[in-house]
Amino acid sequence: xxxxxxxxxxxxxxxxxxxxxxxxxxxxxxxxxxxxxxxxxxxxxxxxxxxxxxxxxxxxxxxxxxxxxxxxxxxxxxxxxxxxxxxxxxxxxxxxxxxxxxxxxxxxxxxxxxxxxxxxxxxxxxxxxxxxxxxxxxxxxxxxxxxxxxxxxxxxxxxxxxxxxxxxxxxxxxxxxxxxxxxxxxxxxxxxxxxxxxxxxxxxxxxxxxxxxxxxxxxxxxxxxxxxxxxxxxxxxxxxxxxxxxxxxxxxxxxxxxxxxxxxxxxxxxxxxxxxxxxxxxxxxxxxxxxxxxxxxxxxxxxxxxxxxxxxxxxxxxxxxxxxxxxxxxxxxxxxxxxxxxxxxxxxxxxxxxxxxxxxxxxxxxxxxxxxxxxxxxxxxxxxxxxxxxxxxxxxxxxxxxxxxxxxxxxxxxxxxxxxxxxxxxxxxxxxxxxxxxx
Amino acid sequence: xxxxxxxxxxxxxxxxxxxxxxxxxxxxxxxxxxxxxxxxxxxxxxxxxxxxxxxxxxxxxxxxxxxxxxxxxxxxxxxxxxxxxxxxxxxxxxxxxxxxxxxxxxxxxxxxxxxxxxxxxxxxxxxxxxxxxxxxxxxxxxxxxxxxxxxxxxxxxxxxxxxxxxxxxxxxxxxxxxxxxxxxxxxxxxxxxxxxxxxxxxxxxxxxxxxxxxxxxxxxxxxxxxxxxxxxxxxxxxxxxxxxxxxxxxxxxxxxxxxxxxxxxxxxxxxxxxxxxxxxxxx
Numbered sequence: 001x002x003x004x005x006x007x008x009x010x011x012x013x014x015x016x017x018x019x020x021x022x023x024x025x026x027x028x029x030x031x032x033x034x035x036x037x038x039x040x041x042x043x044x045x046x047x048x049x050x051x052x053x054x055x056x057x058x059x060x061x062x063x064x065x066x067x068x069x070x071x072x073x074x075x076x077x078x079x080x081x082x083x084x085x086x087x088x089x090x091x092x093x094x095x096x097x098x099x100x101x102x103x104x105x106x107x108x109x110x111x112x113x114x115x116x117x118x119x120x121x122x123x124x125x126x127x128x129x130x131x132x133x134x135x136x137x138x139x140x141x142x143x144x145x146x147x148x149x150x151x152x153x154x155x156x157x158x159x160x161x162x163x164x165x166x167x168x169x170x171x172x173x174x175x176x177x178x179x180x181x182x183x184x185x186x187x188x189x190x191x192x193x194x195x196x197x198x199x200x201x202x203x204x205x206x207x208x209x210x211x212x213x214x215x216x217x218x219x220x221x222x223x224x225x226x227x228x229x230x231x232x233x234x235x236x237x238x239x240x241x242x243x244x245x246x247x248x249x250x251x252x253x254x255x256x257x258x259x260x261x262x263x264x265x266x267x268x269x270x271x272x273x274x275x276x277x278x279x280x281x282x283x284x285x286x287x288x289x290x291x292x293x294x295x296x297x298x299x300x301x302x303x304x305x306x307x308x309x310x311x312x313x314x315x316x317x318x319x320x321x322x323x324x325x326x327x328x329x330x331x332x333x334x335x336x337x338x339x340x341x342x343x344x345x346x347x348x349x350x351x352x353x354x355x356x357x358x359x360x361x362x363x364x365x366x367x368x369x370x371x372x373x374x375x376x377x378x379x380x381x382x383x384x385x386x387x388x389x390x391x392x393x394x395x396x397x398x399x400x401x402x403x404x405x406x407x408x409x410x411x412x413x414x415x416x417x418x419x420x421x422x423x424x425x426x427x428x429x430x431x432x433x434x435x436x437x438x439x
Numbered sequence: 440x441x442x443x444x445x446x447x448x449x450x451x452x453x454x455x456x457x458x459x460x461x462x463x464x465x466x467x468x469x470x471x472x473x474x475x476x477x478x479x480x481x482x483x484x485x486x487x488x489x490x491x492x493x494x495x496x497x498x499x500x501x502x503x504x505x506x507x508x509x510x511x512x513x514x515x516x517x518x519x520x521x522x523x524x525x526x527x528x529x530x531x532x533x534x535x536x537x538x539x540x541x542x543x544x545x546x547x548x549x550x551x552x553x554x555x556x557x558x559x560x561x562x563x564x565x566x567x568x569x570x571x572x573x574x575x576x577x578x579x580x581x582x583x584x585x586x587x588x589x590x591x592x593x594x595x596x597x598x599x600x601x602x603x604x605x606x607x608x609x610x611x612x613x614x615x616x617x618x619x620x621x622x623x624x625x626x627x628x629x630x631x632x633x634x635x636x637x638x639x640x641x642x643x644x645x646x647x648x649x650x651x652x653x654x655x656x657x658x659x660x661x662x663x664x665x666x667x668x669x670x671x672x673x674x675x676x677x678x679x680x681x682x683x684x685x686x687x688x689x690x691x692x693x694x695x696x697x698x699x700x701x702x703x704x705x706x707x708x709x710x711x712x713x714x715x716x717x718x719x720x721x722x
Contacts, residue, residue, distance in 0.1 A: 072475045256566070
């Protein structure tokens with residue numbers, strides 16, 4: 001009877017899916033990522049990893065709007081269902097300081113030649129605190145904001161002549177924000193349901209913040225000093241205000257409802273042929289090629305004077321601190337395999353498989369592999385990111401709110417950014433007081 | 440012992456599903472509990488201090504109140520008017536009633552998504568129709584003065600049938616002979632409406648208003664779909680709660696917000712039920 005009971009208990013435990021502790025016993029690993037094309041590509045690559053090692057890879061995809069909530073709720077458990085989480089760059093401070101991510105500093109230096117990782121990707125996707133040399137993730141998907149434009153409209157002889165007659169220069173992909181404004185104005189013809197530009201302005205998570213970020217930096221502002229967390233005079237500087245005013249002025253050339261376009265929505269007017277340019281992350285551009293073929297062209301964000309920036313997107317691969325040592329070892333095995341040059345060369349063949357490897361980024365093979373790759377490779381050098389401290393969620397809220405209100409015409413740009421600075425100072429002060437940030 | 444056996448399961452269910460979560464939430468509201476960042480530590484009344492000194496909280500209360508008054512008020516007026524119109528028997532009345540009741544049977548989140556498409560500034564069917572009639576095409580989703588209006592319109596569309604249903608039940612419960620007596624006394628239509636119909640429907644209408652108010656106070660679905668939880672123009676208390684708990688990861692602070700919302704809902708419900716009791720006492 002006792003034996004039978006013991007067997008039943010053992011069976012019940014097995015049914016509950018207890019995961020083995022020893023690395024050698026691990027037959028599968030689970031990766032969590034958002035639901036999009038690169039995740040499908042990673043799932044395909046996972047099959048090669050299984051062939052080589054016998055460890056199956058499952059990439060569990062969650063729609064973007066609920067991805068952050070799902071990951072955080074999962075981290076609230078004693079054990080996570082994922083072994084690797086491909087988290088947004090902003091999450092890294094939280095993952096590092098709250099004990100959610102495994103520190104990879106020593107291991108990563110041995111497994112990956114960090115000299116081959118683009119410094120901007122290493123800084124924003126892998127490191128926390130900034131410039132500390134401590135790594136909590138390995139680069140997976142490097143991404144940045146760029147421009148998709150209607151190449152067929154830009155190359156149309158009539159349009160070119162009309163543009164030259166009006167602005168005294170050739171119609172081509174914009175190199176400066178002044179040129180971009182002129183092009184947007186030129187193509188804005190509401191009677192023909194044609195508009196200049198669709199910009200990231202969504203209020204849901206961080207789309208507006210990311211849409212504004214490159215303007216903030218290009219026009220001379222910044223989020224603040226990452227060492228001292230000083231924000232006044234940075235996020236509400238004259239340059240920052242000029243950047244926001246520029247964004248607001250571009251709303252006049254946006255399709256109706258252009259002041260609230262999320263990541264998916266910003267592509268709709270581009271796909272339906274009503275907008276000349278669309279500002280979004282490169283990871284969305286394979287779909288543009290699929291839908292519009294060679295009618296679409298791509299370029300990096302323009303410059304203001306000699307300042308050119310692009311908001312960083314993309315994610316790093318982090319190992320959950322809430323799985324067994326054996327599973328962490330299997331996760332390390334996968335990351336080391338993925339970061340090999342030969343696998344990275346396979347990765348770039350997947351839709352929106354954007355690497356951080358400098359050798360690949362510079363190579364002609366990569367630059368010519370798709371119509372958007374060259375613009376992407378140029379954008380990696382100019383990436384900037386939002387705060388990646390543990391309280392980034394709180395910091396995002398006032399930016400989304402007040403910058404949004406400025407865009408809606410409820411507040412002048414200066415007042416909106418003063419409020420952002422004030423709120424950010426308060427949030428930083430509170431975080432220092434509670435020990436979430438160093439005093 | 441047997442009597443406890445009968446009460447026990449219900450009591451256990453009540454404790455597990457209601458009392459324990461409530462007590463746990465009250466405790467969490469006095470801690471710094473973070474969504475995924477380790478165990479909670481007591482912070483005394485700090486969260487409540489923050490709730491009551493935070494300007495966003497005052498703004499969310501204003502937005503919620505505005506939403507409740509506008510939505511429930513319109514639903515009551517339209518629902519009652521529809522019930523008056525549909526009171527008498529006519530051909531195909533059951534079909535008309537069924538069609539009118541469809542909106543309230545659908546999921547609010549799905550409704551929000553559909554209305555988001557309808558309200559779209561460029562290719563939304565509403566603006567297309569307005570444009571075809573030569574009327575101005577407002578930006579329902581981006582104009583700061585229209586965002587809350589859009590949420591109210593969805594709520595009105597969805598819940599007016601509920602008000603209509605309760606109003607119809609109330610109207611049908613008025614005994615016929617009272618109207619006949621009023622007719623003999625040659626009372627005018629307005630007198631009949633003001634002295635008989637409205638007062639006799641009042642208790643049921645008040646119940647409907649109570650149910651809708653407590654529900655509207657928790658408004659979240661449309662706000663999430665129409666603007667997201669972080670837009671000051673539409674940030675209701677529930678949206679703020681979500682933003683604090685899931686956007687800022689401050690579950691301790693979020694539960695403090697949640698508890699204050701709960702107390703507000705209970706206070707409103709108590710006021711209504713007291714008044715309802717008063718009305719019934721008068722009858």
